[in-house]
Amino acid sequence: MTSANDPAFRAALEGLELVDHPALLRQKSRDFYWYSPILKRELDGKAAELIVVPRSVDEVVRTSASCARFGVPLVVRGGATGNYGQMVPLEGGVLLDMARLDRTLSIDAGRGRFEAGVRLGDADAQAQQHGWELRMFPSTRRQATVGGYVCGGAAGVGSIRYGQLRDSGVVSALKVVTCESEPRVVELRGPDIGKALHAYGTTGIVVEVELALAPSYPWVEMVAAFDDFATAAHFAQALGESDGIFLKLVSLMAWPLPSYFRGLDGALPEGRHVVMIMVAAANALAVRDLASERGGAITLERPYAEQAGQVPIYEYTWNHTTLQALKVDKTVTYLQTLFPLGANVEALVDSHEMFGEEVMAHAEFQRRQGRTNCSSLQVVRYRSDERLREIVRGLETLGIRLSNPHSYILEDKGARVLSADLQLAFKREADPQGLLNPGKMSRWTAA
Numbered sequence: 001m002t003s004a005n006d007p008a009f010r011a012a013l014e015g016l017e018l019v020d021h022p023a024l025l026r027q028k029s030r031d032f033y034w035y036s037p038i039l040k041r042e043l044d045g046k047a048a049e050l051i052v053v054p055r056s057v058d059e060v061v062r063t064s065a066s067c068a069r070f071g072v073p074l075v076v077r078g079g080a081t082g083n084y085g086q087m088v089p090l091e092g093g094v095l096l097d098m099a100r101l102d103r104t105l106s107i108d109a110g111r112g113r114f115e116a117g118v119r120l121g122d123a124d125a126q127a128q129q130h131g132w133e134l135r136m137f138p139s140t141r142r143q144a145t146v147g148g149y150v151c152g153g154a155a156g157v158g159s160i161r162y163g164q165l166r167d168s169g170v171v172s173a174l175k176v177v178t179c180e181s182e183p184r185v186v187e188l189r190g191p192d193i194g195k196a197l198h199a200y201g202t203t204g205i206v207v208e209v210e211l212a213l214a215p216s217y218p219w220v221e222m223v224a225a226f227d228d229f230a231t232a233a234h235f236a237q238a239l240g241e242s243d244g245i246f247l248k249l250v251s252l253m254a255w256p257l258p259s260y261f262r263g264l265d266g267a268l269p270e271g272r273h274v275v276m277i278m279v280a281a282a283n284a285l286a287v288r289d290l291a292s293e294r295g296g297a298i299t300l301e302r303p304y305a306e307q308a309g310q311v312p313i314y315e316y317t318w319n320h321t322t323l324q325a326l327k328v329d330k331t332v333t334y335l336q337t338l339f340p341l342g343a344n345v346e347a348l349v350d351s352h353e354m355f356g357e358e359v360m361a362h363a364e365f366q367r368r369q370g371r372t373n374c375s376s377l378q379v380v381r382y383r384s385d386e387r388l389r390e391i392v393r394g395l396e397t398l399g400i401r402l403s404n405p406h407s408y409i410l411e412d413k414g415a416r417v418l419s420a421d422l423q424l425a426f427k428r429e430a431d432p433q434g435l436l437n438p439g440k441m442s443r444w445t446a447a
């Protein structure tokens with residue numbers, strides 16, 4: 001592969017916005033991989049040689065064509081909130097920063113079309129002006145981009161009602177630029193969306209995303225506290241299964257996880273396990289009733305609003321839970337796991353009993369295959385790589401499967417990668433030299 005410092009390559013990019021200050025190259029080439037002591041060892045110091053900031057699809061095409069003609073690697077950067085070094089360039093080259101492709105193109109009849117660099121918070125706010133909202137967003141709503149979410153994310157706030165990003169109907173279309181000397185601009189729809197969805201930008205550069213939207217609701221944030229973990233877990237499941245209660249978020253955290261959280265004074269009683277909830281305002285009373293029936297106490301109830309000085313409750317959930325813990329204790333790390341459908345609560349309670357406070361239970365309830373299930377981002381008191389592997393083996397005996405957050409390899413995410421064959425075949429035609437995010441797709445590397 002050719003270096004992005006090659007003078008002829010630089011000349012080919014003349015007129016584009018380029019950044020090559022070493023401090024910026026280092027800073028912009030990082031995501032949140034440092035959650036993992038293993039990835040930190042592997043990825044610290046890796047950086048692009050040049051950042052290109054395109055302002056239009058034509059400029060993306062020009063950059064991609066130049067990379068293909070000169071053989072320079074190209075990695076796309078959205079908001080850089082990935083957790084596994086997905087956007088960390090392993091082989092130098094160009095980092096394509098999508099920040100200026102930030103136009104909302106249309107919001108109409110329950111669909112929104114956005115350039116890939118639009119931040120999810122802006123996309124959501126734009127949709128709300130038309131009576132719609134995003135069906136789901138990651139807890140990084142404020143920083144992450146639409147393109148980064150569909151290329152690197154999986155689910156999030158809203159998944160308790162609308163399922164996973166990969167569920168048919170959630171993403172309606174992707175416009176993708178290939179990495180060839182004469183790049184093509186391809187519109188992917190239907191099953192073809194899988195060619196680029198959750199592919200870490202290894203199969204194409206996503207320049208536009210069309211998403212199905214949901215009707216906008218006024219939401220209420222609530223916290224329910226319980227003395228006993230099993231009772232809290234059964235409440236969370238029962239709430240998720242209550243079809244009449246319109247939910248956006250159901251997150252369960254075992255004590256002592258809440259002891260790491262700042263900014264929710266009074267809502268997190270000492271020693272209690274909590275369920276964090278976002279519910280349509282009209283159903284807040286129904287949540288109160290269910291919590292009281294199940295022995296819980298509501299310790300917080302307030303309208304959801306994005307406003308200065310107030311941390312939205314979702315920023316304690318999903319992978320913000322680990323971040324909140326890391327702010328207080330730099331020695332913790334995490335796991336990411338999937339639970340057996342129909343037996344998830346039992347597995348959750350058993351895992352809590354198996355490891356106690358060493359593996360702090362945290363579950364995100366969501367719809368999977370039409371049923372209420374959970375996945376987990378357990379916060380772990382890290383001792384060694386070997387102990388981490390032992391914990392994983394222990395969880396596996398309970399039917400809990402790892403979606404390995406300590407690897408940057410696409411295929412190590414288990415069930416998330418549904419379209420591996422489709423993606424490999426598409427990469428052969430869209431990126432024949434293997435220049436897009438090299439080293440992340442193990443099937444390609446092996447081939």
Ligand SMILES: Cc1cc2nc3c(=O)[nH]c(=O)nc-3n(C[C@H](O)[C@H](O)[C@H](O)COP(=O)(O)OP(=O)(O)OC[C@H]3O[C@@H](n4cnc5c(N)ncnc54)[C@H](O)[C@@H]3O)c2cc1C
Pocket residue numbers: 031032075076077078079080081082083086087098116117137138139140143144145146147148149150151152153154155156157199200201202204205206207318319320323437
């Ligand atoms: C605190 C925290 C909380 C999180 N919560 C969630 C959550 O609730 N749900 C969830 O699913 N994830 C979550 N994540 C992971 C991450 O935020 C999401 O995956 C997010 O959507 C990534 O968006 P981004 O714009 O930051 O993408 P980036 O990190 O910039 O990129 C992600 C991947 O996509 C590629 N990429 C980015 N843009 C494009 C493009 N336009 N074309 C092609 N490839 C592209 C990158 O090369 C990289 O491989 C969380 C992470 C953190 C740190």
